[in-house]
Amino acid sequence: MPRRLVKVTPAKLATWSDCPRRYRMAYLDRPAPKRGGPWASSTLGAVVHNALKGYFDLPQERRTEEQAADLVRRCWKSDGFRDAEQAEVYRDRAKQWVADYVRGLPPGMEPIGLERWVSTPTEKIVAEGRVDRIDLRDGELVIVDYKTGRHALGVDDARGSQALALYAIAARRTLRRPCRRVELHHLPSGEVAVWEHTEESLGRHLTRAEEAAEDLALAADTLAAGGDQDVLFPPSPGRQCSWCDFRRHCPEGQDAAPEVEPWATLAP
Structure with a gap:
């Protein structure tokens, strides 16, 4: 039998990495637990x-x-x-x-993709997601991600972003052009964080994504077969529990961090 590919998005992978319990509530539980209000x-x-x-x-x-x-x-x-x-x-x-x-944009620029859905299969997963903007510069694609958070972002953020790396891999497969450059555009500060990936750095991000996808798929399959949800999807309590959408359903999260107002995460 051919191996079943696990379909993942950067959001799913990030949720699993941050907190397996939150992943279960967001993507597996049916009916889904009620979320908190808008932020x-x-x-x-x-x-x-x-x-x-x-x-x-x-x-x-x-x-x-x-x-x-x-x-x-x-x-x-x-x-x-x-x-x-x-x-x-x-x-x-x-x-x-x-x-x-x-x-500050170059005169006459025309993105090649806006809110573009890109996807690529590998030997283990199908990585897909929606990219804010894709530019075509000097024959190569550039991934652009808009940010409006509290803090400006730096080169380390662009280099370490699994989402941007997966978008680059998927974009070059979808649009049939080279793609190595990823950018974070922080609008409140006007700063742009840039990273030029190599095949090796993209490969490392992809390997980590495949490993995480295997783990979350195994946990989901074991849960469906009757496994213990608290063992398979344990909480990862921390300060992020203050703004978790499923805080009301998680005693560990309530103990880990205080509840904050819906406007607490706005850029100052």
Whole structure:
């Protein structure tokens, strides 16, 4: 019999790595446990992503800073914010971030992919996911990931990102072009973290992804056969438990870190 390939996304792999219990609740339990409410930082990130996609969907002659800022206004949601006043402050900040960002883009640039789904099979897994933006520069693909978090990111973040590495591997297979460069674009600071992968560094990321995929697939199969869910999917309590969507269902997580407000993870 051919070997069953495990289908994974960077989000699934990250969830498994962070906390097997959270992975079980998010992807295996049916019915799924009720999640917590929306986080303001997630809302903010989604608005910025949608506004930038809308910006590049416009014809070249309409791509202006004013249009970019207006797209933030049109995409805006206030889910997770403390109140209307706080939401208005961050809406204005996001408008400025996006306007400043598009001002610095090369004139006439045209991404080859926006919110593009890419996928690649290996001997053990099918790695897939949705990339914020894919550029074509000097005949090679470049993976661009937008960030709106509290802290600027550096070269180590770009180099160590399994998600970006898997996107690069999948993009070159999907779009049939070389892809080694990955970039993290942090809009609040305007900083860009860049890493140029080698075949060896991409291979290391892929090997780790395959090992994690085998572990999570084995745990899922054993659970389906009647295994103990707490043994197969133990919690990994830590400070991240403060903003876990499944905190209400996890006593260990509640003991590990205090509950925080939905707007606590916003960029200052």
